[in-house]
Amino acid sequence: MKELSLHLLDIIENSISARADNITVEIIEDTDRDCLKMSVLDDGKGMDAEMLARVTDPFVTSRTTRKVGLGIPLLKAAAEACNGRFDIHSEPGKGTRVSVEFQRSHIDRAPLGDLANTFLSVVIGSPQIHWVLNYQVNSNRFEFDDQPIKDELKDIPLSDPEVIKYLRNTLKEGINSVQLN
Numbered sequence: 001m002k003e004l005s006l007h008l009l010d011i012i013e014n015s016i017s018a019r020a021d022n023i024t025v026e027i028i029e030d031t032d033r034d035c036l037k038m039s040v041l042d043d044g045k046g047m048d049a050e051m052l053a054r055v056t057d058p059f060v061t062s063r064t065t066r067k068v069g070l071g072i073p074l075l076k077a078a079a080e081a082c083n084g085r086f087d088i089h090s091e092p093g094k095g096t097r098v099s100v101e102f103q104r105s106h107i108d109r110a111p112l113g114d115l116a117n118t119f120l121s122v123v124i125g126s127p128q129i130h131w132v133l134n135y136q137v138n139s140n141r142f143e144f145d146d147q148p149i150k151d152e153l154k155d156i157p158l159s160d161p162e163v164i165k166y167l168r169n170t171l172k173e174g175i176n177s178v179q180l181n
């Protein structure tokens with residue numbers, strides 16, 4: 001995929017499908033250690049060991065009758081192509097954590113892409129979920145938690161055009177403020 005945001009979207013959609021109530025996305029860039037880490041943590045239905053083994057291995061999944069997609073194997077392959085690694089932990093009934101690490105300066109490492117609009121679309125698309133975004137570049141940190149905003153809005157939906165504008169600006173400015181120029 002051309003952008004890491006698209007990989008992220010795929011992993012986040014898995015968490016939404018798993019009926020999570022809380023989803024936390026963390027992205028950490030460290031120029032000294034030359035790494036870019038992304039993780040998605042959810043409290044959805046989780047997976048048992050057998051399912052976990054199948055989702056990370058495209059060759060195993062392709063031989064099962066159950067339809068299993070390629071979101072996870074593609075992200076794993078992208079990380080491993082950039083001296084990185086992929087990690088998944090899951091417990092049935094508890095939730096799942098997907099973590100991935102890339103060598104930040106690797107020639108094949110895709111750009112982050114439009115993180116603000118990617119995150120905005122999932123927040124608006126699933127307003128019943130409590131969303132947290134942590135984005136850190138070296139010592140600069142941006143934290144977005146949608147709960148205080150929802151509390152403030154009371155009965156106004158997140159899909160209200162003025163609210164969308166506010167959310168987009170908050171995310172764009174926050175993300176820009178920590179990024180290196």
Ligand SMILES: Nc1ncnc2c1ncn2[C@@H]1O[C@H](COP(=O)(O)OP(=O)(O)O)[C@@H](O)[C@H]1O
Nearest residue numbers: 014015018044046055068069070071072073096
């Ligand atoms: N966060 C998650 N919680 C529970 N199950 C998950 C999660 N992520 C992935 N899965 C399971 O792994 C399968 C494969 O995921 P993925 O590789 O993204 O392909 P797809 O989403 O197209 O099925 C999903 O269909 C789902 O059954």
Ligand SMILES: [Mg+2]
Nearest residue numbers: 010014069071
């Ligand atoms: Mg998927």
